[in-house]
Amino acid sequence: MKILVTGGAGFIGSNIVDGFIENGHDVVVVDNLSHGKRGNLNSKVKFYNLDIRDKELNKIFESERPEVVCHHAAQISVPKSVDNPIEDADINIIGSLNLLECCRLYGVKKVIYPASAAIFGEPIYLPIDENHPLDMMSGYGVTKHTLEHYLKVYKELYNINYTVMRYANVYGPRQDSTGEGGVVAIFCEKILENEVPTIFGNGEQTRDFVFVKDVVEANIKALTELDNEIYNVATNTKISIDDLFNMVCNILNKDMKPVYGEERAGDIRHSYMTYKKINEACGWKPQYSLENGIKETINYYIEKGHK
Numbered sequence: 265m266k267i268l269v270t271g272g273a274g275f276i277g278s279n280i281v282d283g284f285i286e287n288g289h290d291v292v293v294v295d296n297l298s299h300g301k302r303g304n305l306n307s308k309v310k311f312y313n314l315d316i317r318d319k320e321l322n323k324i325f326e327s328e329r330p331e332v333v334c335h336h337a338a339q340i341s342v343p344k345s346v347d348n349p350i351e352d353a354d355i356n357i358i359g360s361l362n363l364l365e366c367c368r369l370y371g372v373k374k375v376i377y378p379a380s381a382a383i384f385g386e387p388i389y390l391p392i393d394e395n396h397p398l399d400m401m402s403g404y405g406v407t408k409h410t411l412e413h414y415l416k417v418y419k420e421l422y423n424i425n426y427t428v429m430r431y432a433n434v435y436g437p438r439q440d441s442t443g444e445g446g447v448v449a450i451f452c453e454k455i456l457e458n459e460v461p462t463i464f465g466n467g468e469q470t471r472d473f474v475f476v477k478d479v480v481e482a483n484i485k486a487l488t489e490l491d492n493e494i495y496n497v498a499t500n501t502k503i504s505i506d507d508l509f510n511m512v513c514n515i516l517n518k519d520m521k522p523v524y525g526e527e528r529a530g531d532i533r534h535s536y537m538t539y540k541k542i543n544e545a546c547g548w549k550p551q552y553s554l555e556n557g558i559k560e561t562i563n564y565y566i567e568k569g570h571k
């Protein structure tokens with residue numbers, strides 16, 4: 265199958281590209297390298313260094329004629345979406361619409377799209393299911409959710425199928441560990457370097473962490489199944505940030521105490537999501553325990569050159 269992956273040089277997108285290629289698919293990547301890295305790119309892909317907002321995107325669709333588009337390019341920073349909501353909307357809504365128009369014009373059969381748990385706000389009940397009320401607390405939540413509506417509209421108007429997957433907190437190899445990167449990536453890199461990470465808040469807040477290779481499997485399923493529905497991709501388990509810190513320390517055999525900083529405005533207290541719906545639809549369930557996923561992630565950072 266010919267698949268175009270946007271954001272295929274980024275953390276999740278590049279892992280998905282590897283999974284698609286291992287499954288024998290022909291993959292084209294569009295990424296402007298604003299946050300992705302050339303080094304993440306699978307050597308078997310055809311790469312276009314282009315912004316999804318660029319009108320030249322038409323030409324790529326005209327020559328490549330993908331059957332499926334897996335749309336992972338996005339402005340992913342919640343604070344940036346608060347500081348510059350226009351830029352956030354320009355990339356995540358206008359850029360995505362530029363892409364959907366190409367899908368319409370060039371006969372794409374299906375779009376796979378990752379939405380986010382950022383659309384739920386402080387949960388009213390746990391675990392969060394697909395019908396949980398929405399309460400967006402940032403521009404990022406709004407722009408990621410907006411595409412869910414557009415995808416439904418493009419299905420109604422132009423019969424382009426879609427799968428929306430609302431990921432929990434994804435972690436694993438290639439995740440950015442700088443700045444406001446993922447907490448697992450930050451803990452792994454810092455603790456490997458004997459640096460003490462800061463935990464914002466009292467460390468008792470809980471999250472649902474799903475390993476990127478499990479996310480890849482969900483995307484592979486979505487190529488041929490899971491049409492025109494929204495699914496959580498999560499583990500239905502929660503761990504506190506303190507326990508996560510201790511788990512990374514134990515795996516690395518380090519004796520450390522975290523430093524605590526002030527709780528960040530807008531941070532939710534507790535969150536985890538059920539994967540019952542996707543499990544019933546196609547049998548997907550997470551294969552990695554958090555401990556095994558973290559061990560693979562640590563190996564990645566060690567191979568990258570950390571002791």
Ligand SMILES: NC(=O)c1ccc[n+]([C@@H]2O[C@H](COP(=O)([O-])OP(=O)(O)OC[C@H]3O[C@@H](n4cnc5c(N)ncnc54)[C@H](O)[C@@H]3O)[C@@H](O)[C@H]2O)c1
Binds near residue numbers: 270
């Ligand atoms: N990381 C998570 O836990 C998580 C959770 C839910 C949803 N998501 C979604 O998954 C997708 C991938 O996230 P990630 O964590 O891998 O982030 P990432 O930043 O590593 O990947 C995004 C990629 O998109 C590219 N990109 C950004 N703007 C672009 C533009 N205008 N044109 C072309 N390329 C552009 C970046 O260069 C990067 O390679 C995003 O859509 C994100 O919203 C991520």
